[in-house]
Amino acid sequence: MIWFFLISRLFLGWSLGANDTANVFGTAVGTRMIKFKFAATVVSIFVILGAVFSRAGTTRTLEQLGAVNAMGGSFTVALCAGDTVAWMTRWELPVSTSQAIVGGIIGWNFFTSSPTNYTSLINIVLAWITSPILAAIVAIVLFKIFKLFIDNSRIHLLELDMWTCSGLILVGAFGAYSLGANNIANVMGVFVSAVPFNDIHPPGLFTVSGKQQLFLSVRWR
Amino acid sequence: MDEFEQRLKDLRAIESRADHLRREVESKLYAYTLIPEARGDVLGTLESSDKVLNRLDETLLQFSIEIPEIPKDLHILFKDLSSASVKAVEFMIQANRAYFRELYAVRDHINKVIYYEKESDKIAEKIKRMIFRKDIPHSYKLQLGYFIHHIEIIADQAEDVCDRLAIATIKRYV
Numbered sequence: 434m435i436w437f438f439l440i441s442r443l444f445l446g447w448s449l450g451a452n453d454t455a456n457v458f459g460t461a462v463g464t465r466m467i468k469f470k471f472a473a474t475v476v477s478i479f480v481i482l483g484a485v486f487s488r489a490g491t492t493r494t495l496e497q498l499g500a501v502n503a504m505g506g507s508f509t510v511a512l513c514a515g516d517t518v519a520w521m522t523r524w525e526l527p528v529s530t531s532q533a534i535v536g537g538i539i540g541w542n543f544f545t546s547s548p549t550n551y552t553s554l555i556n557i558v559l560a561w562i563t564s565p566i567l568a569a570i571v572a573i574v575l576f577k578i579f580k581l582f583i584d585n586s587r588i589h590l591l592e593l594d595m596w597t598c599s600g601l602i603l604v605g606a607f608g609a610y611s612l613g614a615n616n617i618a619n620v621m622g623v624f625v626s627a628v629p630f631n632d633i634h635p636p637g638l639f640t641v642s643g644k645q646q647l648f649l650s651v652r653w654r
Numbered sequence: 655m656d657e658f659e660q661r662l663k664d665l666r667a668i669e670s671r672a673d674h675l676r677r678e679v680e681s682k683l684y685a686y687t688l689i690p691e692a693r694g695d696v697l698g699t700l701e702s703s704d705k706v707l708n709r710l711d712e713t714l715l716q717f718s719i720e721i722p723e724i725p726k727d728l729h730i731l732f733k734d735l736s737s738a739s740v741k742a743v744e745f746m747i748q749a750n751r752a753y754f755r756e757l758y759a760v761r762d763h764i765n766k767v768i769y770y771e772k773e774s775d776k777i778a779e780k781i782k783r784m785i786f787r788k789d790i791p792h793s794y795k796l797q798l799g800y801f802i803h804h805i806e807i808i809a810d811q812a813e814d815v816c817d818r819l820a821i822a823t824i825k826r827y828v
């Protein structure tokens with residue numbers, strides 16, 4: 434039964450991949466600089482790397498927002514978020530998995546009369562507001578710097594094309610890594626408070642906690 | 655005359671090589687999905703530049719076939735006209751090269767092409783007026799006029815390439 438409840442996180446992960454791959458490589462594929470298959474391969478590899486090497490990511494923040502302390506609840510919240518993202522993707526609307534999962538957690542808190550940590554919620558909402566503004570500022574600054582450099586250099590158009598293509602791949606890979614690092618918590622965070630696994634103590638060795646087993650199970654399944 | 659024929663032969667070899675290169679560039683740009691944003695402009699400019707080369711080839715061929723007899727008093731003007739057209743083509747080539755490496759310099763080269771195209775128009779008009787006021791057979795006047803038109807149109811085509819290039823340059827700036 435535990436494994437059945439954990440299925441919804443796979444669905445959320447699938448929705449996340451379908452929706453957010455476009456955020457990472459959308460412009461590169463749209464301008465035909467990079468082929469879709471290649472972009473999808475790079476994203477697949479680096480999302481996994483990001484999820485594996487980023488440790489728990491933003492899990493603690495989601496935990497603070499409201500603890501979903503039953504496996505059925507975690508399953509429902511992840512399923513709702515996955516469903517929302519999947520439908521938005523079907524309607525060709527880029528949507529944030531973080532927003533979907535936060536909405537799901539708040540919904541669960543209302544349903545179970547559990548308290549919502551408003552400080553945590555405000556921090557999350559502030560992050561949503563500041564991140565596009567910050568991204569826009571960084572984009573403007575980087576654009577100006579690169580334009581100044583390109584205008585004053587004598588790089589051949591074909592060389593410039595090669596550099597642009599390499600840059601897009603590099604940035605795309607970095608974006609995919611960040612996507613994996615940031616969204617592992619969205620997929621797994623709601624299950625943390627309802628960890629269904631007991632600690633494992635291999636004799637004379639280290640201890641593998643329930644949380645660790647949970648994250649390992651989604652990463653290696 | 656032998657030197658002229660040799661030059662014509664050289665030009666035809668260059669023209670043939672240019673055709674081959676153009677096709678190779680076209681297929682490579684698409685096969686390796688290179689410069690997707692500027693590909694159409696580059697191919698268009700290549701094709702129209704190739705037409706200038708074809709026009710040069712045709713003009714020299716007509717000279718070789720018809721061997722027109724140019725009145726002595728028009729020799730200098732004919733040379734001036736040829737020189738203006740050739741200058742226009744030379745600056746067109748420089749503008750083409752600048753498009754790939756020095757975008758800011760394209761406009762300067764284009765302005766020179768426009769200048770020499772206007773010069774060639776003026777000289778051509780002057781020669782035509784002189785020819786049609788001469789006491790020579792009408793068929794001879796028409797033949798000379800035809801050759802003037804042939805030389806003049808080389809500069810016109812160089813200007814057409816630059817018009818295209820000017821838009822392509824603006825597109826890269828945006």
